[in-house]
Amino acid sequence: MQVSPLTRVIALTRAVLLTVALMLVQTQPTSAHYQYNGAGQWRHTSLTWCSYAASIYDGPTASAASSWNAALRLRVNQVLCGPEDIGTYSGDYGCCFDARTVICVVTGGCFSAIPINSDYSYVQIQYNSPYMSNMTDQLKQAIACHELGHSFSLFHVPDTNPPHIMYGDAAYVYRTFGIYYPTIHDLDGVNARY
Amino acid sequence: MRLGVAALLLTLMAACGASASPAASDGSRESLADWHHVDSLTDLVQSADAIARVIVVQKSGEEIVAGGRAPVAFTAYQVRALRVLKGEPGATFTLLQLGRAGDTANTYPEFPLLTSGTEVLVFLRDVSQLPNFQDGRRKFQIVGLEGAYVVTQGRMRSLSSESKLRPVVDGKTTSEVESLILGAVR
Numbered sequence: 001m002q003v004s005p006l007t008r009v010i011a012l013t014r015a016v017l018l019t020v021a022l023m024l025v026q027t028q029p030t031s032a033h034y035q036y037n038g039a040g041q042w043r044h045t046s047l048t049w050c051s052y053a054a055s056i057y058d059g060p061t062a063s064a065a066s067s068w069n070a071a072l073r074l075r076v077n078q079v080l081c082g083p084e085d086i087g088t089y090s091g092d093y094g095c096c097f098d099a100r101t102v103i104c105v106v107t108g109g110c111f112s113a114i115p116i117n118s119d120y121s122y123v124q125i126q127y128n129s130p131y132m133s134n135m136t137d138q139l140k141q142a143i144a145c146h147e148l149g150h151s152f153s154l155f156h157v158p159d160t161n162p163p164h165i166m167y168g169d170a171a172y173v174y175r176t177f178g179i180y181y182p183t184i185h186d187l188d189g190v191n192a193r194y
Numbered sequence: 195m196r197l198g199v200a201a202l203l204l205t206l207m208a209a210c211g212a213s214a215s216p217a218a219s220d221g222s223r224e225s226l227a228d229w230h231h232v233d234s235l236t237d238l239v240q241s242a243d244a245i246a247r248v249i250v251v252q253k254s255g256e257e258i259v260a261g262g263r264a265p266v267a268f269t270a271y272q273v274r275a276l277r278v279l280k281g282e283p284g285a286t287f288t289l290l291q292l293g294r295a296g297d298t299a300n301t302y303p304e305f306p307l308l309t310s311g312t313e314v315l316v317f318l319r320d321v322s323q324l325p326n327f328q329d330g331r332r333k334f335q336i337v338g339l340e341g342a343y344v345v346t347q348g349r350m351r352s353l354s355s356e357s358k359l360r361p362v363v364d365g366k367t368t369s370e371v372e373s374l375i376l377g378a379v380r
Contacts, residue, residue: 037226052262093259093266094321095335096292100227102264102299110264110299113225124262131230143228150226168356170228 034166034189035155038115040105042085042153045073045194049148050081053090057127060140061088064148067141067181074152074194085120086151088144090127098131098171099143101150114155123151139171142180146170149182154189225302231358232340238359239378242317242337244281247345247368248273248289250312257290257333259326267294268335269307276313279375283318288333290321291342304356305339315350315371317341343371 049065051058065076076086104110105118125147132140142165149166156168163177164185173179182190232238239245250271257268268290275285293307294300308314318334318341321327336342342353343363350371352360363371 087262089261091259091261091266092324092326093261094268094290094292094324094327095319095341096230096305096338097227098230100225100266103226104263111301112227112264112299113301113303122263124264126261126264126266128230146228155226156224168228169231172231 033157033162033164033185034192035157036153036189036193037103037150037155039117040103040119040153041193042120045075047074047076047085047151048079049076049086049088050079050084051088052081053088053127054129054133056133057088057090057140057144060137061125061144061148063137064141064144064181067145068148068152068187068190070182071152071187071190071194074190076148076152086123086125086148088125088127090129090132092130093126093128094130097128099125099127099147101125101147103150120151120153125151135171138180139174142170142174145181146173149186149190152190153193154186157185224304227302229339229356232338233358235359235362235374236378238317238337238340239280239375242280242341243320244283244318244334245279245316245375245379246275246281246283246318247277247279247313247315247372248275250289250308250310250314251286252310254288256294257327264299266292267297267300268292269294270333271308273316277372279372280379281318281320283320283334284332288331289316289318290327290333290335292336305354308342308353313345314353315343315345315368
């Protein structure tokens with residue numbers, strides 16, 4: 001059976017393309033250095049936050065917000081309350097969490113779990129006073145920084161190699177690595193999304 | 195035709211190269227809570243006001259702690275104590291668990307809600323006197339992700355997939371775990 005030169009060229013090209021494609025797939029990152037809450041995000045990059053929380057949380061939150069302003073385009077600045085994009089609250093919520101973030105979306109509803117795939121309309125951060133009120137300011141800042149990361153679409157990373165403020169336990173990251181600010185990997189995640 | 199296939203492959207490759215950033219974690223359901231963890235059974239025992247193995251009789255209501263657009267919600271259960279290991283919670287009492295069914299602002303996949311008829315070992319915080327929970331009833335909260343263990347055929351399993359005490363407790367018999375607790379209480 002005679003094979004035409006054109007057919008040979010096409011077969012060779014396909015083989016080369018498949019080989020290159022396989023090489024590309026194999027060089028994809030094997031572990032994520034940042035993850036997202038879902039496809040949802042802010043539609044503007046100049047965000048505001050204000051405090052409805054006890055004053056002991058304001059300094060650490062302001063410092064945490066400033067540290068996120070190392071991002072390329074996203075900015076978050078403190079304003080007087082109403083209206084704001086991000087509101088911080090504190091109270092005796094009893095057990096279970098040091099702090100939590102709830103994300104409200106433009107299509108309606110607020111969410112405490114991923115995936116959140118609609119654009120954000122409001123974010124509420126709640127500091128749980130039984131656990132947080134006696135923390136040092138740096139530890140409070142670590143937790144504020146982590147919650148603000150959720151506000152900027154970032155979700156938890158699965159491990160601390162390398163360390164991130166977005167690891168699921170911000171207090172552990174602070175106590176183990178002394179980190180209370182976004183690392184380059186956390187900022188990469190924000191810069192890739194905004 | 196074959197040139198078309200080659201072009202399609204090239205397009206796929208280009209798309210592959212463009213997606214070099216890590217994939218988003220869209221496939222799982224996990225929450226945006228920064229949990230307060232307890233690292234050892236001894237710390238858990240010492241931090242609890244009461245410890246009891248109970249049967250969940252029924253869901254008895256909900257408790258809401260106000261605050262902004264997304265109040266924190268707890269599900270309340272009436273429970274009956276089978277064995278009390280610490281404190282004096284009473285023969286029956288109200289058990290509060292963080293979370294509420296059907297409330298997306300209070301959904302915690304890693305801390306599934308209890309169901310009626312479940313036998314569970316719980317580490318409890320007495321919130322009866324706290325302003326946010328005070329209504330004259332005796333009420334206890336599960337202390338956190340490390341605070342609840344389901345008993346099935348005499349063996350323990352952490353209610354939460356995120357409990358740091360899973361290696362210590364999961365798979366052990368009720369009597370083994372209760373011995374560890376009583377040892378830490380003394």
